[in-house]
Amino acid sequence: MQEPSRSSLSARALRSLADVTVAVLPAAAVAGVALWAWQPGELAAQVTNSLDADADGLVDSQEPVLGTSFLDPDTDADGYFDAEELARQSFPLDVLSVPAARQISVGMSARGEGESVRMVAALYTMDGRLANKNLRFGAAAGGRLVNFPVNQVLANSTIQRVAASDGTQLLILEWDISPRIVHQFGYVSFFVALGDDDDPNYPYQSAATVDLASDSGVVVIARTDAANVGPGGVFTVQSQNSGHSLNQPILSSGGGGGNGNGIPSDWESGEICSQNSSAVGSSGALVTNEVTSADCVSGYDSYCSSQCSSSVGSTFQTIDPVALIGG
Numbered sequence: 001m002q003e004p005s006r007s008s009l010s011a012r013a014l015r016s017l018a019d020v021t022v023a024v025l026p027a028a029a030v031a032g033v034a035l036w037a038w039q040p041g042e043l044a045a046q047v048t049n050s051l052d053a054d055a056d057g058l059v060d061s062q063e064p065v066l067g068t069s070f071l072d073p074d075t076d077a078d079g080y081f082d083a084e085e086l087a088r089q090s091f092p093l094d095v096l097s098v099p100a101a102r103q104i105s106v107g108m109s110a111r112g113e114g115e116s117v118r119m120v121a122a123l124y125t126m127d128g129r130l131a132n133k134n135l136r137f138g139a140a141a142g143g144r145l146v147n148f149p150v151n152q153v154l155a156n157s158t159i160q161r162v163a164a165s166d167g168t169q170l171l172i173l174e175w176d177i178s179p180r181i182v183h184q185f186g187y188v189s190f191f192v193a194l195g196d197d198d199d200p201n202y203p204y205q206s207a208a209t210v211d212l213a214s215d216s217g218v219v220v221i222a223r224t225d226a227a228n229v230g231p232g233g234v235f236t237v238q239s240q241n242s243g244h245s246l247n248q249p250i251l252s253s254g255g256g257g258g259n260g261n262g263i264p265s266d267w268e269s270g271e272i273c274s275q276n277s278s279a280v281g282s283s284g285a286l287v288t289n290e291v292t293s294a295d296c297v298s299g300y301d302s303y304c305s306s307q308c309s310s311s312v313g314s315t316f317q318t319i320d321p322v323a324l325i326g327g
């Protein structure tokens, strides 16, 4: 486990810190910024696979991570398109799970894209605008929570507007993260928090996390599961790994997506690693979890790591999204 290098923190990153609208970052977080900084040259070299065959706001290559169909905008036929269900924290594979009547909500996912991990945040803001909203991005890794400068994330993101079922607009933000961050730390939990600026005591009303792990040179996502999406209340939270996860490979070191080349030959195809865990400790928003059971299960268009069952007893840290909202 390496410590972030303070010396590589660029002047640009420092300047941008002054512009962020989030709370002042602690020194440890500032030191961590360099680790998460984007390489503009690398970013420009990436080409987005923008094909969205069913025009639901999720590109084709994103849908297998969510388990949704790339040919059907409303996979579970409940009247809400897949991207809207991601943003509004209902489960896109359950006709009985529909968005709650709320004014602001955010959901999160990720996929492999070229040689990068592309992060996805789906925002439901009613007015389809970022103005007058509070946004917070960050991650937990190596026992620390790091905030990303909001303006850097936005400057390096694509923003797509998609119609929602109620006539409002969703915002789909996408930005790249280097897979080496995941491989370096072994497990990284990313978060997005979103709120309006009506009440300074409650800057964020919704939060979502997505967890990525490194396994044999492969980036694995703790895939969204029905148990991980929260009911909409005054606040909404979505945790990709809240006691159960389906660990799906999304990017191999050999390049290509998780269902393509580069998956180690000893991983089982047609299966996925189903993992159960229990929280064994917490510190602020950081939760330490221990894997209690893990097995390959069949019936998935994915691959199950040869290390799946041997992860029992290991620990990893996630973010409690509840700790990110409500002031």
Ligand SMILES: [Ca+2]
Pocket (backbone or CB within 6 Å): 052, 053, 054, 055, 056, 057, 058, 059, 060, 063, 069, 070
């Ligand atoms: Ca789509």
Ligand SMILES: [Ca+2]
Pocket (backbone or CB within 6 Å): 074, 075, 076, 077, 078, 079, 080, 081, 082, 085, 092
């Ligand atoms: Ca639906």
